[in-house]
Amino acid sequence: MLRLEHITVSYDRKIRAVDDISLEVGQGEFVGIIGSSGSGKSSVLKSINLLVKPIKGKIYIDDVDIMSLKNSQLRAVRREIGFVFQDYNLIDRSSVLDNVLVGRLGYKSSFHSMLGIFTDEDYKRAEKALIQVGLSEKIFERSDQLSGGQKQRVAIAKTLCQSPKIILADEPVASLDVSTSQNIMDYFKTINEKKNITILINLHDVNLAKKYCNRIIALKRGKLLFDGKAGEFKDEFFKEIYE
Numbered sequence: 230m231l232r233l234e235h236i237t238v239s240y241d242r243k244i245r246a247v248d249d250i251s252l253e254v255g256q257g258e259f260v261g262i263i264g265s266s267g268s269g270k271s272s273v274l275k276s277i278n279l280l281v282k283p284i285k286g287k288i289y290i291d292d293v294d295i296m297s298l299k300n301s302q303l304r305a306v307r308r309e310i311g312f313v314f315q316d317y318n319l320i321d322r323s324s325v326l327d328n329v330l331v332g333r334l335g336y337k338s339s340f341h342s343m344l345g346i347f348t349d350e351d352y353k354r355a356e357k358a359l360i361q362v363g364l365s366e367k368i369f370e371r372s373d374q375l376s377g378g379q380k381q382r383v384a385i386a387k388t389l390c391q392s393p394k395i396i397l398a399d400e401p402v403a404s405l406d407v408s409t410s411q412n413i414m415d416y417f418k419t420i421n422e423k424k425n426i427t428i429l430i431n432l433h434d435v436n437l438a439k440k441y442c443n444r445i446i447a448l449k450r451g452k453l454l455f456d457g458k459a460g461e462f463k464d465e466f467f468k469e470i471y472e
């Protein structure tokens with residue numbers, strides 16, 4: 230469903246943040262991307278929905294070359310790609326419900342978005358997403374009154390509200406303690422298994438990647454160093470990546 234062909238990302242045309250990476254990800258895969266700081270994990274993830282535009286290569290989603298799409302077509306593709314950030318990316322003063330409804334904006338005309346007009350169906354989806362992340366009792370709370378783990382669950386619910394085919398998560402547990410991180414990873418795993426949504430997740434912690442992901446991709450200085458089953462990721466790769 231997702232194919233990267235020879236993707237190269239450079240921010241200043243000198244250093245290659247991502248250097249000629251090709252990979253294919255099938256529907257329903259749960260892929261952990263690991264690598265030391267600066268290895269290019271975020272750049273790979275952000276290039277998939279063109280938050281960052283590669284200087285070379287092609288990106289195909291369901292065999293559509295997304296770099297060749299017009300704005301309106303790209304918008305339609307993007308609304309099916311959820312993105313979860315490390316710092317949650319919520320509107321602090323808004324309620325949990327309003328934050329989750331933001332996930333529906335990609336389906337609205339700019340006129341309706343501006344006026345914040347949502348249908349009964351949108352509200353039902355938002356409530357369902359909040360039930361899925363175990364937060365229905367917080368629906369009317371202000372999001373800045375929640376804990377870090379709860380905020381990340383709201384961000385996941387917002388993404389679910391988009392009805393995504395793919396979820397990209399950029400270090401979603403890096404700001405959380407160990408047990409909260411595991412809790413958030415459990416939600417990702419459940420979403421992946423129950424809804425068959427493809428997930429690509431950047432992680433600092435190799436053990437989390439090995440525990441939760443089916444496949445691991447390891448980067449070093451923008452290059453692909455390992456791509457295989459989580460169980461095949463051995464200590465020697467670990468040393469090579471983090472040395």
Ligand SMILES: Nc1ncnc2c1ncn2[C@@H]1O[C@H](COP(=O)(O)OP(=O)(O)OP(=O)(O)O)[C@@H](O)[C@H]1O
Nearest residue numbers: 240241244246264265266267268269270271272273
């Ligand atoms: N907006 C930017 N402008 C210039 N250089 C950037 C930008 N974003 C990333 N870089 C550089 O690109 C390289 C890869 O960065 P990237 O953030 O993709 O790596 P990462 O593995 O996600 O790192 P981290 O784990 O620290 O977030 C680094 O050398 C970084 O300094």
